[in-house]
Amino acid sequence: MSMRSRFYALAAEALAGDERVAVVSAEIGVGELPAHPRHFNVGIREQLMIGVAAGLALEGLRPVAHSYTPFLVERPYEMVKLDLGHQDLGAVLVSTGASYDASTAGRTHQAPEDVAIMAALPGWTIHVPGHPEELERVFRRSLRGDDRVYIRMSEEENAARVDGEGVVVLRRGGAGVPLVLAVGPTLSETLAATADLDVTVVYTGTPRPLDAAGLRAACAQARDVVIVEPYLAGTSTAEVAAALIDRPMRILSLGVPLGEFRHYGTRAEHRAAHGLDATGIRASVDAFLLSG
């Protein structure tokens, strides 16, 4: 079951079982989400979707707002900033579409910059699950809180879930070897890309707040750090640099490159074109390590 299908099932369960939970939608997902007195489909009105979520939070409910990535966080960005952040109200925003899930749909339905702009606002926890079971874990936990949470779902997913919080070490290399941080659904390709390299591979599905202590512990004496993110390249570079500020190091930031990418085709073609498949990641890592 995809993250998206899992989310719809979990949202239905939450509506039925938790009187505090409300869902606000703007046509996207309405066919999959249940009709319920606390499911408000506002039509194709995304500014209203976020404002309504804020009003529900003002009354003590736990709103979940859901849409396609660009329509959830880009179109109503000022509402996200003010109606939730500035009013100090909480909500769980759950997007679908990620960077290039809509590979045939073109730029209008692609939002590789979403995490960067959400991370530019204070107080948001940002989850980028790499597997449907990770999605379930963070969504269930988010429903219990009253804070601001952004969950970025994707059709891209790893072969297996990762258990554990924060930065999790998946493969430990020798002393001082490069550290590779994979975020969310880039993990399987990253592991394949580095299978025969002596590197330490760590993972997080929660890029904000970044687990700085976990990253420092995993980094040990590494001099070279590689970040692999499924969204705009460089989104977490400053966070990683700040976490490791007392150590001399070089950072390679992989992700979706900045640019108008005018191609259709498949997700795999987009992944490869952005250098985010195993071959592309390996080529970038090799060049980076050689250059040092």
Add this chain to the structure above:
Amino acid sequence: MLGYDDLPELLTRLTGDEKHDWSSLSTLDVLWVLHDRLLQPDDRFLLSKGHGPAAFYAVLTAKGLIPLDALEGFGSFASMLGYHPDRTLVPAAGIGSGSLGHGLAIGVGSALTGRRVYCLVGDAELDEGSNWEAVQYAGRIGLRTLNVVVVDNLSSTYHWPGGVEARFALEGWSAARCDGHDHDAIERAFAAATGMRPHVVVADVEKKR
């Protein structure tokens, strides 16, 4: 508790301006009638038009919701009272505002829970398209706990030909227009709500100079 006649002194304290004719403040009478006659303890008032909040602060102070000594220092670094309200600094403000076109949607969310909501917007604020998303949805679903007052000082550059209330009515709202300085007329305009659908009051005040 202070009364309507105390508002000029509060406004003078707030602004340091002793010569101003406060009766020209566009929102003062509507705010007074809401807080003095209409709002019940369980109701929620949202000032969406956060510009020029002096009248709002004065009314809240008269009602004991802002401490008197907060008025001096309006807009200064450590003041709770800014040129746009912040609900985290002034809980009685309901919402923080300043950027136009936000309060109405928040009011819809609040009203969806059954809460009775009063939201004040300006006629020029309605230029912002986000308001119409809220007006359309609230009207179409018959959100009867939502009340909006448009303080109309004809400040929208391109105007609302035929009256802005016609646009609300088309979307399914009940509507009433009144003199925005006549307290009894304002109260009657709110009382015209049917209880079956959202209600808008358009309060006429002087044209913005």
